[in-house]
Amino acid sequence: xxxxxxxxxxxxxxxxxxxxxxxxxxxxxxxxxxxxxxxxxxxxxxxxxxxxxxxxxxxxxxxxxxxxxxxxxxxxxxxxxxxxxxxxxxxxxxxxxxxxxxxxxxxxxxxxxxxxxxxxxxxxxxxxxxxxxxxxxxxxxxxxxxxxxxxxxxxxxxxxxxxxxxxxxxxxxxxxxxxxxxxxxxxxxxxxxxxxxxxxxxxxxxxxxxxxxxxxxxxxxxxxxxxxxxxx
Numbered sequence: 001x002x003x004x005x006x007x008x009x010x011x012x013x014x015x016x017x018x019x020x021x022x023x024x025x026x027x028x029x030x031x032x033x034x035x036x037x038x039x040x041x042x043x044x045x046x047x048x049x050x051x052x053x054x055x056x057x058x059x060x061x062x063x064x065x066x067x068x069x070x071x072x073x074x075x076x077x078x079x080x081x082x083x084x085x086x087x088x089x090x091x092x093x094x095x096x097x098x099x100x101x102x103x104x105x106x107x108x109x110x111x112x113x114x115x116x117x118x119x120x121x122x123x124x125x126x127x128x129x130x131x132x133x134x135x136x137x138x139x140x141x142x143x144x145x146x147x148x149x150x151x152x153x154x155x156x157x158x159x160x161x162x163x164x165x166x167x168x169x170x171x172x173x174x175x176x177x178x179x180x181x182x183x184x185x186x187x188x189x190x191x192x193x194x195x196x197x198x199x200x201x202x203x204x205x206x207x208x209x210x211x212x213x214x215x216x217x218x219x220x221x222x223x224x225x226x227x228x229x230x231x232x
Contacts, residue, residue: 027118032140
């Protein structure tokens with residue numbers, strides 16, 4: 001029988017750093033497990049109560065406060081009192097190797113320190129589940145491998161369907177990038193009119209005295225018209 005493994009990820013104590021717990025929870029979920037995250041600042045009683053209500057197979061604690069020698073035994077004792085002592089109690093945090101061995105001797109499962117691979121955690125939980133229950137754990141399908149370019153000197157085998165698909169895609173891209181007839185005509189008109197406009201705006205090289213006098217009179221009249229009337 002194949003079914004999903006239910007895991008409870010808990011953060012007991014006053015430790016407020018939950019980034020690692022969330023990373024592990026996401027990795028176990030992606031591996032095909034059902035994950036319940038309790039949140040921060042949980043007591044051992046709250047963690048065990050949630051494990052009983054959710055009917056989980058594994059209780060995973062994340063402890064970075066240094067209280068692992070107190071919290072792990074308390075949670076393990078409460079699990080036994082609630083009748084779920086056969087479930088796996090594992091976890092991780094900043095735990096010295098000698099403390100890991102002491103906790104393992106008391107009945108706590110394997111513990112993982114900083115830098116551990118989330119794949120190793122998922123494999124360990126699957127192996128324990130299969131040994132303890134005899135059921136095959138559900139394993140999420142592996143993600144598809146990313147596409148790779150062909151190696152140097154090796155070309156992909158010819159495929160008429162692929163070539164036709166690439167030709168249609170290239171045609172669509174060229175059609176989107178090509179300007180419309182109206183846009184092309186407008187651009188051509190603007191390009192042709194720019195030299196004429198610049199030539200019309202360019203002043204004459206040599207202005208005659210009469211032309212300079214006419215320009216001066218026109219400027220004077222314009223300034224007089226713009227001059228505001230005096231108030232009496």
